[in-house]
Amino acid sequence: MAKIRVLIVDDSAFMRKLINDFLSEHHEIEVIGSARNGEDAIKKFREMRPDVITLDVEMPKLNGLEVLKVIMEERPLPVVMLSSTTKEGADTTLQAIQAGAVDFVAKPSGSISIDLHKIKTELIQKVLSASKANLSKINSQNEPRMARKPLADPAQQKKNASGDLYSKRFSQESKKIVCIGTSTGGPRALQQVLTALPKDIGVPVLVVQHMPPGFTKSLASRLDSLSQISVKEAEDGELLQKGTAYIAPGGFHLEVKNVGPALAISLGQSPPRNGHRPSVDVMFESVSAIKNYSKIAVIMTGMGADGSRGLVELKKNGVVKAIAESQETSIVFGMPKAAIATNMVDEVANVDHIAETIMQYI
Structure with a gap:
């Protein structure tokens, strides 16, 4: 069975390494690359054509929401946001879900979470679930109403x-x-x-x-x-x-x-x-x-x-x-x-x- 090809996007090298290690442990997932900022993310998204992207909300050069909008416009695919639990982080995460992200994972302790292992299982499950999401309905809010x-x-x-x-x-x-x-x-x-x-x-x-x-x-x-x-x-x-x-x-x-x-x-x-x-x-x-x-x-x-x-x-x-x-x-x-x-x-x-x-x- 073909593996789920994942691109990791995070501005912290430490976080990229942790997420890579966690996801790579699962036999259905293959991490095909990582990106250190928003511009790098768009470049690698176009080159590597991943199945799923994990996308940090807060990044320099282009933030996660801006990257997400480019992805959804060019070639919609399942995106799982990684977010801090601050009010600003929560508000931006909800905007990301409205813009097309399938799901999100809350980092346990800020943008660089040394205790990321606490959400390891959740992260893996959400990447697996996102890969099966019905993306055709992500941007269909304005389609004609269909009868019940x-x-x-x-x-x-x-x-x-x-x-x-x-x-x-x-x-x-x-x-x-x-x-x-x-x-x-x-x-x-x-x-x-x-x-x-x-x-x-x-x-x-x-x-x-x-x-x-x-x-x-x-x-x-x-x-x-x-x-x-x-x-x-x-x-x-x-x-x-x-x-x-x-x-x-x-x-x-x-x-x-x-x-x-x-x-x-x-x-x-x-x-x-x-x-x-x-x-x-x-x-x-x-x-x-x-x-x-x-x-x-x-x-x-x-x-x-x-x-x-x-x-x-x-x-x-x-x-x-x-x-x-x-x-x-x-x-x-x-x-x-x-x-x-x-x-x-x-x-x-x-x-x-x-x-x-x-x-x-x-």
Whole structure:
């Protein structure tokens, strides 16, 4: 099997050596070269034609964002950004994802991280995952809208239509809550969904986006500036308000609990689930215990299977409509595929139709 050919871009010789050593240990990866600054990166990108690039955000001569824009214009390919966890680093990283980067890895301790080994496994996994990303959808935000489509499995459609345990009693009058889970490609997908929800949506929205600490606040601020609804990083103990989306902070699981007639957020640092904290499964399982609410669960682009077990719990314990993002628009079709495999997804929708599908259920 052909190896994944990787070009490493970082202005620190020490970091280039560490990243090279880590990636070269994996039998599916071949490091074909490295670049010391932005100009060098563009030259080697053109000459070597790598499959994946790891790209430092902060560099002289041309920064990572400027290099990324050249790559996406000339010959789009999977790019994994390496970023510091400063607010500036987080903001630039989110701009890079919007500009076409598939994913990012946060350096543990600044631009030169002697403890880079802490993220060795994550870096390898993200390079492997990026190599399989659906790049045709990276720059397709302005394509014509495609219609949503019902679940492909006719038997499941019939089962749902018959009013079984999982589909009945979903009324327009009941109190509702929306919960969304996503990972790789998620910031772009969330922007398409949350910005399309109306200000008077009338329900709270919970979001788990796999991200490390330091990045979710920048994501929430960016989405809040673009959306009609309010978007904020969730805080422990705050009461859920209609028309607000709460994004789980990096490093914390997000759960909900009853406080009298209201619902409140509970943040915790119990062990990661599926390698993630926050975890979609943890959020879904928590929401499944809330009584007297109808729930709308959405699983979008991402690597792995986080959310599928939680979806089963949701469906067992209440009135739920489940939406999965289609393979056509997912950057990585891991999480939606795993959700669909449970046979408990009611609708598969292209990302640009998910907000409309949510509103139909509301």
